[in-house]
Amino acid sequence: MKKILLSWSGGKDSAWALHLLRQSSEYEVAALLTTVNEKFRRVAIHGFREELLDRQAQLAGLPLWKIDLPFPCSNEEYETRMSAACLRAVREGFTGVAFGDLFLEDIRAYRIAKLAGTGLEPIFPVWGIPTDRLAGEMMAGGLRARLTCVDPRKLPAEFAGREWDHALLDELPATVDPCGENGEFHSFCWAGPMFSSEIPVQTGERVLRDGFSYADMIAQS
Numbered sequence: 001m002k003k004i005l006l007s008w009s010g011g012k013d014s015a016w017a018l019h020l021l022r023q024s025s026e027y028e029v030a031a032l033l034t035t036v037n038e039k040f041r042r043v044a045i046h047g048f049r050e051e052l053l054d055r056q057a058q059l060a061g062l063p064l065w066k067i068d069l070p071f072p073c074s075n076e077e078y079e080t081r082m083s084a085a086c087l088r089a090v091r092e093g094f095t096g097v098a099f100g101d102l103f104l105e106d107i108r109a110y111r112i113a114k115l116a117g118t119g120l121e122p123i124f125p126v127w128g129i130p131t132d133r134l135a136g137e138m139m140a141g142g143l144r145a146r147l148t149c150v151d152p153r154k155l156p157a158e159f160a161g162r163e164w165d166h167a168l169l170d171e172l173p174a175t176v177d178p179c180g181e182n183g184e185f186h187s188f189c190w191a192g193p194m195f196s197s198e199i200p201v202q203t204g205e206r207v208l209r210d211g212f213s214y215a216d217m218i219a220q221s
Contacts (some may be wrong), residue, residue, distance in 0.1 A: 013100035096121035143192035161203035161215030
């Protein structure tokens with residue numbers, strides 16, 4: 001089996017990618033790779049706390065590679081730090097990096113271009129699955145997630161913090177992708193077949209920051 005990294009946002013799509021990869025006889029996910037805002041100690045873009053990220057990795061039974069990113073972070077600095085992670089991966093015998101991308105061709109092309117010549121194969125285990133069908137498969141498979149970040153230009157800010165479930169899907173505007181693949185929302189996965197147990201959370205404070213609505217996720221004891 002090929003030893004690979006999984007780009008891990010902590011959201012539903014990367015979590016489902018892990019679940020699918022673990023059913024494959026071709027790949028072995030041997031570590032998770034996550035970018036963390038080094039100022040706020042939260043997962044980049046998704047915005048949930050580092051302690052919840054650590055808990056996800058523990059329950060997935062995988063080592064976690066954290067790439068600290070400055071705030072703000074230029075694309076040049078991001079690529080420099082990601083390149084260092086790729087070099088480490090090759091040194092440690094990894095042969096590929098998997099991503100939870102669903103259908104955005106420009107993002108896929110960017111990943112492929114940046115991995116070209118590194119010795120790491122780009123892998124897209126959930127690519128091309130129609131997102132309405134994918135959402136149903138995730139929920140039927142036991143995946144549970146909450147929205148942590150919402151773009152209020154595309155979706156009411158009050159959706160931040162809500163459970164990603166059938167009721168939420170029924171309320172989404174027709175222009176919003178059910179998996180949020182166009183950047184409408186991001187999530188925190190708190191339960192599913194990729195974890196050995198659940199991570200119960202409740203929604204904390206909701207704030208508007210940098211043009212986005214963020215809902216804090218607080219672990220329940």
